[in-house]
Amino acid sequence: MSDVAGDTGRALVIGVVGAESTGKTLLVKELGRTLRERGLQVVTVPEALRLFCDREGCTPRVDEQRAIADEQTQRIAAAAERGNIVLADTTALMTAVYSEVIFGDRSLHAQALADHARCDLTLLTALDLPWVPDGIIRDGPQVREAVDTCLRRLLQEAGVPHALVMGKGLRRQANALSSIEHLLDAPARRQRQAGSSRWRWFCDNCDDGECEQHWLTRAASATASKNAEDSEQGEGGDAA
Template identity: 60%
Template structure:
């Protein structure tokens, strides 16, 4: 993937979709070619008027990864409203099926930045998409455990409204500025200290040995 892919993960009703839309809106306003990848699970629920069965989870995870990959081919910044990892998490939580983790984590690792939305927003109903506020903490723990166990770094995004968007943007801006930081570091002179006795190879040990500075 040649673009910056930002993966948004988090328990239900933690503002992932709203955050993705707002970040894309702000970046687009700055002239950045940014796009949001919608959640395949949401489209499935709308199309079938139900939540998926256990054997349908793998296809949803594959579709989510495909959408992200396609978006990355044509845009500079991709905001993914969840990844296949979330499908694996819910397969584990709801069906006790852990079979999707390996592929989901492999696909998730392709993202350049992972943003985990905090539980500091109030839970709200959203039709078939929501199971209830009681599932948020265990799902949040499963996400953290999966990322930490596979050494996939992540940033927790917290706050409300503009503060939440700015929190996410600060992490994304840091990612996007990485090439420039490397150039600045390469071109900046480094400060060096030279010993007054630099022609004496034993001066450091000698100074330590006889108590002289």
């Protein structure tokens, strides 16, 4: 296995998650093609839910959700034995999200988060693409926001770092690819950081200053600075 597999010698797993009709399947396909053209050994993992719907001709019942989540995790594990990079079209976490949103069932959360922890990078596809129908696998545009909200909540509560993927067409792919390149550069980056204490990246997932997570960080810092200035001015006025 080449150095791209990381410090542990195991495959790097990239989980692509997001609400329906946000381009996950196409993104995985295009990213896989691009990375293979660069000479990397990439295995893509299809969405177990889509495979179930195609096979059964219907959407799963609540009692079938756990098996679908387990199948997704097993497919990712099998892919990690065959390639240096795994691109997964969703993880068990998405099954847990849909179980909560559609059935009000939160019983899959703990195991799904534990399974998702195998991902070295989580790409979250944004809701900036128009909803399009796709047979029985789609629940409707009204469900997208609820799924996105639930997914973000679980990621945040579990402290799972994630990179938001936005944009249309090639721009969307380029944004996702930037986060992957940052992951692949991690060993060299750690060496650079060790050689210079001043070297600092924004986060462990990307160095894009326009990343949604960075906006929040900068906004919080700006608010704290403004509050400090207001406090100092208030104290000065009291002293006068």
